[in-house]
Amino acid sequence: MLELQGINVSYGDLQALWDMAITVAEGEIVALIGSNGAGKSTLLKTIAGGLKPKAGTVTFDGVRLDMLSSHEIVRAGVALVPEGRRLFPEMTVLENLEMGAFVERARKLKKESLGRMFELFPILENRLKQSAGTLSGGEQQMLAIARALMSRPRLIMLDEMSLGLAPIAVKSIYDTLIRIRRATKITILVVEQNVRYALKVADRGYIIENGRVVGHGSATVLTNSDDVKRAYLAVG
Amino acid sequence: MMSNALIWRWGSEQVKTFLQILSYGLMSGALYGLIALGLSLVFGVMSYLNVAHGALIILGAYLSFWLYQLWGIDPFPSILLVFPLFFALGLLLFKGLFAALMKFSEGDKIKNSLLISFGILLILPNTIILSWTPDERAVTTFYSGAVVDLLGWRLPYTGLATVALAVAVIAALHVFLTRTYFGKSIRAVSQDFEAAGYMGINVPRTYMVSFALGVALASIPGAIVALQGINPDLAFALPNKELIVVILAGVGSINGLLGAGLLLGLVEAMGVFFLGAAYREAVGLLLFVLFLVYRPQGLVGRKT
Numbered sequence: 001m002l003e004l005q006g007i008n009v010s011y012g013d014l015q016a017l018w019d020m021a022i023t024v025a026e027g028e029i030v031a032l033i034g035s036n037g038a039g040k041s042t043l044l045k046t047i048a049g050g051l052k053p054k055a056g057t058v059t060f061d062g063v064r065l066d067m068l069s070s071h072e073i074v075r076a077g078v079a080l081v082p083e084g085r086r087l088f089p090e091m092t093v094l095e096n097l098e099m100g101a102f103v104e105r106a107r108k109l110k111k112e113s114l115g116r117m118f119e120l121f122p123i124l125e126n127r128l129k130q131s132a133g134t135l136s137g138g139e140q141q142m143l144a145i146a147r148a149l150m151s152r153p154r155l156i157m158l159d160e161m162s163l164g165l166a167p168i169a170v171k172s173i174y175d176t177l178i179r180i181r182r183a184t185k186i187t188i189l190v191v192e193q194n195v196r197y198a199l200k201v202a203d204r205g206y207i208i209e210n211g212r213v214v215g216h217g218s219a220t221v222l223t224n225s226d227d228v229k230r231a232y233l234a235v236g
Numbered sequence: 237m238m239s240n241a242l243i244w245r246w247g248s249e250q251v252k253t254f255l256q257i258l259s260y261g262l263m264s265g266a267l268y269g270l271i272a273l274g275l276s277l278v279f280g281v282m283s284y285l286n287v288a289h290g291a292l293i294i295l296g297a298y299l300s301f302w303l304y305q306l307w308g309i310d311p312f313p314s315i316l317l318v319f320p321l322f323f324a325l326g327l328l329l330f331k332g333l334f335a336a337l338m339k340f341s342e343g344d345k346i347k348n349s350l351l352i353s354f355g356i357l358l359i360l361p362n363t364i365i366l367s368w369t370p371d372e373r374a375v376t377t378f379y380s381g382a383v384v385d386l387l388g389w390r391l392p393y394t395g396l397a398t399v400a401l402a403v404a405v406i407a408a409l410h411v412f413l414t415r416t417y418f419g420k421s422i423r424a425v426s427q428d429f430e431a432a433g434y435m436g437i438n439v440p441r442t443y444m445v446s447f448a449l450g451v452a453l454a455s456i457p458g459a460i461v462a463l464q465g466i467n468p469d470l471a472f473a474l475p476n477k478e479l480i481v482v483i484l485a486g487v488g489s490i491n492g493l494l495g496a497g498l499l500l501g502l503v504e505a506m507g508v509f510f511l512g513a514a515y516r517e518a519v520g521l522l523l524f525v526l527f528l529v530y531r532p533q534g535l536v537g538r539k540t
Contacts, residue, residue: 048434074436086431088424098417099424103436107417151436 001026001187002047002078002155007056009039009046016042017211020056024155029181029188031198031219033232034208040191041083043208044157047189048080049073060155075103079153083160083191085144089133093124096132096143100150109152117146120176138169145173149180157189162197170194174201195232199223255389257505263395265501266402267460269494271474272481273406274453280488281426281446283342284334284349288356290474292451295360296322296458297466298368304375304462311375311459312397318455326451329356330444338443357475361468374465394463405456406494413490422446426488480524486534495535499523 002024009017017039024030032040045051047058049070058065065073079100088096097117101110118125121142127135132143141161148156158177162170174197181188192198199205199219207215207228215227222228275289299318303309309317333356337348374380383390413419425432425442433439461470481500485492500520507519527534 050430050433069438069440070433071436071438074434080434082431082434086428086434088427088431090427091420091423095420095423098420099432099435099437102417102421106436147435 003059008054029202031202031205038208039211077154079148081148081158087132094128100147106151155187162194261501261505265498266399269497270457272478274450278450283345286353288353291360291471292454294471296455297462300459300462322455323452326448330447361471364468492536
């Protein structure tokens with residue numbers, strides 16, 4: 001479904017990604033794991049059109065995403081929950097959700113989508129008129145996910161969801177993610193520093209270090225790999 | 237009205253003058269709100285500081301003047317013609333001069349848009365002088381100079397119309413920005429353009445339309461200025477007032493503009509009453525400095 005080949009990305013003279021190749025099959029949950037600054041978020045931004053690769057291709061169902069701008073990529077069915085949530089802080093919860101459904105295809109389904117979001121995140125329904133900036137961290141993360149889902153994506157990418165959240169909030173968000181996947185068969189690509197959680201929900205994972213893919217495999221294989229245990233799970 | 241009448245009968249001549257100057261202050265204030273409107277919208281959405289906004293207002297005033305001169309079209313309805321014309325002009329200016337700044341950081345957007353618009357500010361008044369001479373012009377209609385007289389309290393029709401227009405236009409813009417999908421997307425872009433792009437909002441197009449709307453809004457105060465009298469030099473006087481009102485309202489705040497304009501108009505009027513007409517500009521600038529020191533976020537501005 002999603003295929004990246006030979007992706008090179010630079011910030012000015014500083015190259016952040018080197019010859020990256022990643023595939024995600026329909027219905028999969030794939031986790032990108034690696035330490036801070038390894039290039040995971042850069043990769044998601046590149047897929048979402050926020051950064052343009054210097055070389056390489058990003059293909060989504062035969063469409064070259066690297067040739068499109070961000071808003072066209074959303075139209076193609078890919079949504080990003082950016083790192084740090086990036087809500088519109090002075091807009092209400094409802095307005096944030098509406099912005100998620102901006103593309104025409106999603107706008108027609110807005111009512112139905114809203115109903116689904118209230119099922120997944122009941123707390124949001126009680127906060128509709130509140131401005132997004134006044135929500136708690138966990139609520140903001142839920143809103144950020146719901147906002148991305150409002151565009152009716154076939155692939156959703158989640159960047160560092162657990163950052164700055166209490167463990168209980170992280171668990172509840174991951175539980176919801178699993179429920180979403182069961183209900184919708186949506187394809188999910190997560191970037192996560194909390195490797196334990198990421199590998200618990202994911203089918204497969206890629207290990208990224210210094211802008212390169214240094215390993216990949218099924219979540220079970222990665223969880224039991226000594227390298228991963230030592231580097232990311234702090235055991236052994 | 238009753239209480240006013242009482243003051244009139246028993247009040248001193250001073251109270252009467254005070255109220256008269258106060259109401260003139262409020263009427264100028266409504267105009268100040270209108271002249272800052274387009275500038276504030278554009279700056280709030282895309283951090284472009286268009287100092288040529290005042291020059292565009294004057295150009296709008298000249299168009300109003302000529303529409304009246306040639307075809308007898310009253311300045312108020314002429315807005316309906318100049319507004320779409322200015323919208324198109326805004327699209328052209330954006331495509332030709334301002335679109336390239338979109339990729340810059342916020343600071344560079346401000347600096348470069350300032351340079352470009354300053355260029356326009358230098359060119360426009362000179363073009364006006366070459367085309368129509370530097371003579372002072374004014375539209376004189378049947379209601380010019382006419383007043384509503386309430387027991388000696390004189391309120392000019394034009395001033396009253398300015399207040400009504402300012403309230404209506406700012407309310408309409410508020411409704412557009414909070415009730416329509418496109419208006420909401422403009423707010424989303426102004427709060428986080430990168431995230432807005434990830435939501436499927438076409439950010440370059442939103443910039444372009446907002447810029448054009450900002451230019452089109454210059455047509456509204458333009459019509460009123462045409463009634464008061466225009467000359468090309470006003471293009472350099474207006475940016476001052478615009479910037480003061482934008483800061484008073486709070487950068488990027490549309491809702492605060494009317495209040496900020498009225499406040500500036502009132503304070504200027506007080507200055508005229510207590511200190512004399514020569515101090516009108518000075519007290520306005522003093523208010524500006526006080527806001528910068530004690531309330532830099534403005535009347536209802538964003539907390540930063």
